[in-house]
Amino acid sequence: MSDLRISGLTKSFDGHAVLHGIDLSVAAGTLLALLGPSGSGKTTLLRVLCGFERADGGTVEIDGRLVAGDGVHVRSEARRIGYVPQEGAVFPHLSVAQNIVFGLPRAQRRARHRVDELLELVGLPASYGDRPPQALSGGQQQRVALARALAPAPSLVMLDEPFSSLDTALRIETREAVTSALAAAGATAVLVTHDQSEALSLGHAVAVLSNGSLVQTDTPEALYRRPATPELATFIGDAVLLPGVVHGDRVQCEMGRLTLGRAAHAGLVDVMIRPEQIRFCSGTDIDQGHEATVDNLTFYGHDATVGLRLVNSASVVSARVAGHLSPRIGERVRVRVEGEVIAYSRVKE
Structure with missing residues (x-):
């Protein structure tokens, strides 16, 4: 488990400021829900944390290690961050097991390192390892994507609206499986979502982003019962x-x-x-x-x-x-x- 500390983080595209001095801390083992409407800067913040984009200013520390700051930009593959994209993005030409071990060293890929353990962790039978991902439902494919993200034992797990493309019943089932897997792995995670009920029900803490600024970070109950502004009150419910x-x-x-x-x-x-x-x-x-x-x-x-x-x-x-x-x-x-x-x-x- 690792903690995450963000201080004064800024990011602009073509002179347009997208993130304005973000200050945020995520304690080790915490699932933080990053909530905001479309265009609020959620995905940009996630991409900066993952190292896909370079910050303009401020710092990012993972477990006390500076990965972004003045003159510092640690490559994404060196940050030990597991990433689960919106659509899961499993590789159709590989089996489920091959998808899970895809980012591991060659020897571990050949040995199908921890495949059975990871499948069990995300609530799938070990027998699914030899199946093509096309034979799985959308929710099951998202679980495979999570297993792949957890395979290298990352410091952090970033989830970019991973349930948004699923229908209601499958979304609920997949949410429960994913959060149980993260808890069992003891992972520190950031979940990006625009769904208020999802943020409140899944996050240990919720950070609300609006127009590139953090409006409030609090427990789900405190955020709902004591929102900082009337605009936030109407957004959160x-x-x-x-x-x-x-x-x-x-x-x-x-x-x-x-x-x-x-x-x-x-x-x-x-x-x-x-x-x-x-x-x-x-x-x-x-x-x-x-x-x-x-x-x-x-x-x-x-x-x-x-x-x-x-x-x-x-x-x-x-x-x-x-x-x-x-x-x-x-x-x-x-x-x-x-x-x-x-x-x-x-x-x-």
């Missing part, structure tokens, strides 16, 4: 934003007087509430909460998103409920907010 006024450790808004999850300056703010925090009142709390009319509903089966127009207000807020509890459009309901909320100071115009 669905969010309800309402105007409010802070008074001490409470904030007053159209959903009532709510408890703050972190300190905020007194005055005008935007209050961030997650849709799952908006609960329908029933039973003994039926007289509590705020009256609303069901304005719209999107049914997903296991759950539903409900648009609620607050009575005596022009605001429509979104709530998330279990599918079997979905109300009817036009129905009058009472709702309340459960748990703590976050407030962001409003920019003065």
Whole structure:
């Protein structure tokens, strides 16, 4: 296992800055999810870390060894980094076993070094070693690509959106196999993704990149519950934003007087509430909460998103409920907010 330290990293193409002073640390044995929309600089950062691109400024250290810095650019093959590309990129003219040992010294290739062990590690039978990769599903090919990346016992493993081309069921199955294999190998890994649920469910830590700058690096729970900005709140998941006024450790808004999850300056703010925090009142709390009319509903089966127009207000807020509890459009309901909320100071115009 190795740690990764990035300091002040910059990269430009044709005078256009793509990475702006990236500072990031990944502890040994950690799976970091690098999350961001298309064009945010995720793949460029990954390519600089792998040595495929030369950094313009800043430093990169792997386990205390400088691999990129002022006058330093260690070649990609000398960085001991395992790389899993988006499509897996297995070689069709080689067997599964030959794919796995492809990057090893000749003697180890001939001996099929650790092939059975690596296949077991990624959740595939040893008998698959003699198969052509075309006989495997897309998810199985991604596992072979991971086994190939792990074969040389790399310092780090970089995964560039490895699940994006798979259908939903196969994606979930492959995610579980890949993360289990990384954990069993004790690998330090960076997973590039634009999928918020993937980042939150897989990463031990999540770093969010936007327009070439790191916005926030935190645990998945802290990132979701306490995003640094309202823009990040809406990117990392669905969010309800309402105007409010802070008074001490409470904030007053159209959903009532709510408890703050972190300190905020007194005055005008935007209050961030997650849709799952908006609960329908029933039973003994039926007289509590705020009256609303069901304005719209999107049914997903296991759950539903409900648009609620607050009575005596022009605001429509979104709530998330279990599918079997979905109300009817036009129905009058009472709702309340459960748990703590976050407030962001409003920019003065």
